[in-house]
Amino acid sequence: PLVLGIESSCDETGIGIVRGSELLANAVSSSMDEHVRFGGVIPEIASRAHLEAMIPTLEKALADANVTLDDVDAIAVTSGPGLAGALMVGVAAAKALAFATNKPLYAINHLVAHVGVGVLDGGELPKNLGALLVSGGHTEILKIDNLTRDVTLLGATIDDAAGEAYDKVARLLGLGYPGGPAIDRAAKDGNPKAIRFPRGLSVPKFMGTAEEPGPHRYDFSFSGLKTAVSRAVEHFDKRGEEVPVADVAASFQEAVVDVITKKAVLACQEQGLTTLLLGGGVAANSRLRELLAARCQSAGIELRIPPFSLCTDNGAMVAALGAQVVMAGIQPSGINFGTDTGQPVTEVSLGA
Numbered sequence: 207p208l209v210l211g212i213e214s215s216c217d218e219t220g221i222g223i224v225r226g227s228e229l230l231a232n233a234v235s236s237s238m239d240e241h242v243r244f245g246g247v248i249p250e251i252a253s254r255a256h257l258e259a260m261i262p263t264l265e266k267a268l269a270d271a272n273v274t275l276d277d278v279d280a281i282a283v284t285s286g287p288g289l290a291g292a293l294m295v296g297v298a299a300a301k302a303l304a305f306a307t308n309k310p311l312y313a314i315n316h317l318v319a320h321v322g323v324g325v326l327d328g329g330e331l332p333k334n335l336g337a338l339l340v341s342g343g344h345t346e347i348l349k350i351d352n353l354t355r356d357v358t359l360l361g362a363t364i365d366d367a368a369g370e371a372y373d374k375v376a377r378l379l380g381l382g383y384p385g386g387p388a389i390d391r392a393a394k395d396g397n398p399k400a401i402r403f404p405r406g407l408s409v410p411k412f413m414g415t416a417e418e419p420g421p422h423r424y425d426f427s428f429s430g431l432k433t434a435v436s437r438a439v440e441h442f443d444k445r446g447e448e449v450p451v452a453d454v455a456a457s458f459q460e461a462v463v464d465v466i467t468k469k470a471v472l473a474c475q476e477q478g479l480t481t482l483l484l485g486g487g488v489a490a491n492s493r494l495r496e497l498l499a500a501r502c503q504s505a506g507i508e509l510r511i512p513p514f515s516l517c518t519d520n521g522a523m524v525a526a527l528g529a530q531v532v533m534a535g536i537q538p539s540g541i542n543f544g545t546d547t548g549q550p551v552t553e554v555s556l557g558a
């Protein structure tokens with residue numbers, strides 16, 4: 207089926223068009239430039255930007271795919287999780303479009319769409335699939351028994367997301383926003399062993415054992431790490447010493463990436479997951495890619511990393527999961543569903 211997907215959960219307005227598992231268009235407009243001076247995404251600004259970008263992005267996607275709205279078989283839209291106002295703009299646009307064109311509409315889970323996008327790069331997803339999602343808003347390990355019907359959340363952050371930690375630490379170090387790319391660059395000149403920062407939720411009390419898992423075996427916590435970096439910076443400031451920015455960045459990055467890769471691989475091993483798919487903006491991180499590749503290889507886990515344009519938020523991932531949902535024969539969602547800022551991964555698509 208030819209499916210048009212609409213994404214507006216955070217700062218990217220995305221319209222993607224797929225035919226089955228073939229990518230035809232992936233038009234994205236980001237309001238990131240407008241958030242830079244605030245050092246974080248401002249929900250009201252993001253919502254207004256979605257409103258302004260929606261029609262031009264739709265027109266661009268249709269032109270790129272060389273199709274018309276008439277050709278489209280179904281429309282898919284992110285209903286959650288995400289920012290309330292931002293989600294509402296995409297959902298309202300999708301409902302209007304579906305109503306005006308009399309096409310079936312599917313409300314899609316944003317997190318599961320980060321996994322579904324995998325079909326656009328390398329085709330059908332294998333059995334025994336796990337996913338690691340790391341972005342500005344999410345840090346999650348998923349188990350995918352059936353992409354359209356059976357997804358389990360194995361672990362998640364209990365406080366900050368990985369990308370959020372990068373952004374906060376970059377601010378502490380005066381590296382600007384968004385912080386991920388800046389820290390990634392700065393860390394290249396630093397010693398990752400200069401300072402031993404804490405690996406959140408890694409002690410036996412939280413981890414337990416494979417037989418008797420602790421309360422946070424596959425979970426993450428990055429707020430203690432952020433505090434530890436802040437203490438280290440204060441320590442240098444108090445002594446009147448220059449903060450060794452590269453060393454702090456490299457040591458912070460090592461702590462984040464070490465714990466993420468260790469827990470993801472552990473989850474795969476213990477849950478019998480033989481392929482791991484990486485998604486989210488932090489997938490751009492060079493150290494994460496390097497260490498995850500090495501640890502997956504040692505553990506005999508196949509690692510799949512879609513191209514970066516499909517890892518960050520986009521409409522093609524919504525269209526891709528939408529197409530899978532259509533092909534699975536799942537009923538459309540109608541036009542009476544709402545947005546769900548905390549939509550759980552178990553709700554892959556919303557029923558009518």
Ligand code: ATP
Nearest residue numbers: 341342343344369384386387390487488490491518
């Ligand atoms: P969501 O959480 O809904 O997916 P988002 O907009 O917060 O949305 P993305 O757009 O996927 O997330 O990713 C942005 C995040 O990725 C930011 O926190 C940014 O700092 C981080 N990031 C980008 N490049 C890198 C990098 N090279 N290393 C580490 N983090 C990075």
Ligand code: MG
Nearest residue numbers: 216217218519
């Ligand atoms: Mg974003």
Ligand code: FE
Nearest residue numbers: 341486518519
């Ligand atoms: Fe996302």
